[in-house]
Amino acid sequence: MTPEIVVFGSLNMDLVVRVARAPRGGETLQGLSFFTNPGGKGANQAVACARQGARVAMVGCVGEDDFGRTLRNALAADGIDVAHVRAVEGSTGVAVVMVDAEGENRITIVPGANDLLKADPEALAGHYLLLQCEVPMAEVVLAARAMRAKGATVVMNPAPVCQLPDELWSLVDIIVMNEIEASELASLTVTDPASAANAASSIRRRGPSTAIVTLGSQGVLVADDAGCRHFPALEVRVVDTTAAGDTFIGALCAARAAGQSMDAAVLRGIQAATICVTRSGAQSSIPYLHELDAR
Structure with missing residues (x-):
C-alpha cells in the first residue's frame, strides 16, 4: 500500500550520557549513566508517525555497520517500510547526547552516512512528506519538489536550524519550529506566544x-488562514526532552493524515510530547496511540 507519510531524513545512533550538570570548558565530570538508543530526527519522526497509527516509509542512509543494522531493524519493528533505507560505505551517523538533572539536553551530531542521502523520485510516493535539516539540503529540495509535483503535502521541520533555500520556501505547506528556529528564520526574538505569533506570521509570508x-x-502557537x-502545554515532571519535538511533529502529521483538523492534530501532538518528556531516550520515549487514548 502507498504510505500515508514519507520521511526523508536522518538516522543516528544516540550515545546518551546522563549528568547532574553539564561540564564547563576544560572541566571533567563523572557521569551518572550511559546508554545507546536509536535516534536521528528523521527516524524519530518516522517512529512517532507510525506509533500514532500512520502507514510510514523511511528514506535514508546508514553505514554498513552494527549501528546501521540496529537502526534499520528498529524501524522495521515499528512497522515502517525500510525498503529505501540504504546501507552505504562508511559509518552510521551518531549523536552524542548529554542530559542534565533538569531534563535539558545538549547534542552533538556526526552525520556519517546521512551526508550520502539522495532523493530518488521512485522512493518518494505518499500523501505527506516530512523533512528536516540533518541531510544534504540540495536533496531535501529535490525531495520536496518531487513530492509536491505528485500532490503531497510537504511538512518542514527546520532543525538543526539553518536558512532554507528560496525554492524550498515555495514548496513547504506546513512548517514546524521551536522558538530558536522561529527566531532565526524570522529574524525576531521569540520568547512567548505573542512573539511567536509575530514570527509565525512573518514566516507564513x-x-x-x-x-x-x-x-x-x-x-x-499555530498560525494559518484561520x-x-x-494551545497551552500540559504540566508534567520533565525527565528528558530528547525527541519531544520529533514526537510532536510525528503525532501531528499522523493525525492530519488520518483526516483530523489542524487544531485536533496539534492537541494530539501536545499529548504525545507530554508523555515523551517523562521518559529517557529518543525512540524509546515515543508513545503509542493507545497511550494517548488511555489519558
Whole structure:
C-alpha cells in the first residue's frame, strides 16, 4: 500500500550520557549513566508517525555497520517500510547526547552516512512528506519538489536550524519550529506566544500556509488562514526532552493524515510530547496511540 507519510531524513545512533550538570570548558565530570538508543530526527519522526497509527516509509542512509543494522531493524519493528533505507560505505551517523538533572539536553551530531542521502523520485510516493535539516539540503529540495509535483503535502521541520533555500520556501505547506528556529528564520526574538505569533506570521509570508511554533512549557502557537491560536502545554515532571519535538511533529502529521483538523492534530501532538518528556531516550520515549487514548 502507498504510505500515508514519507520521511526523508536522518538516522543516528544516540550515545546518551546522563549528568547532574553539564561540564564547563576544560572541566571533567563523572557521569551518572550511559546508554545507546536509536535516534536521528528523521527516524524519530518516522517512529512517532507510525506509533500514532500512520502507514510510514523511511528514506535514508546508514553505514554498513552494527549501528546501521540496529537502526534499520528498529524501524522495521515499528512497522515502517525500510525498503529505501540504504546501507552505504562508511559509518552510521551518531549523536552524542548529554542530559542534565533538569531534563535539558545538549547534542552533538556526526552525520556519517546521512551526508550520502539522495532523493530518488521512485522512493518518494505518499500523501505527506516530512523533512528536516540533518541531510544534504540540495536533496531535501529535490525531495520536496518531487513530492509536491505528485500532490503531497510537504511538512518542514527546520532543525538543526539553518536558512532554507528560496525554492524550498515555495514548496513547504506546513512548517514546524521551536522558538530558536522561529527566531532565526524570522529574524525576531521569540520568547512567548505573542512573539511567536509575530514570527509565525512573518514566516507564513515566505510561502508556508501553516506555521507552528513549539514553546516547551509555554505550549504551541499555530498560525494559518484561520488566524493565530495558542494551545497551552500540559504540566508534567520533565525527565528528558530528547525527541519531544520529533514526537510532536510525528503525532501531528499522523493525525492530519488520518483526516483530523489542524487544531485536533496539534492537541494530539501536545499529548504525545507530554508523555515523551517523562521518559529517557529518543525512540524509546515515543508513545503509542493507545497511550494517548488511555489519558
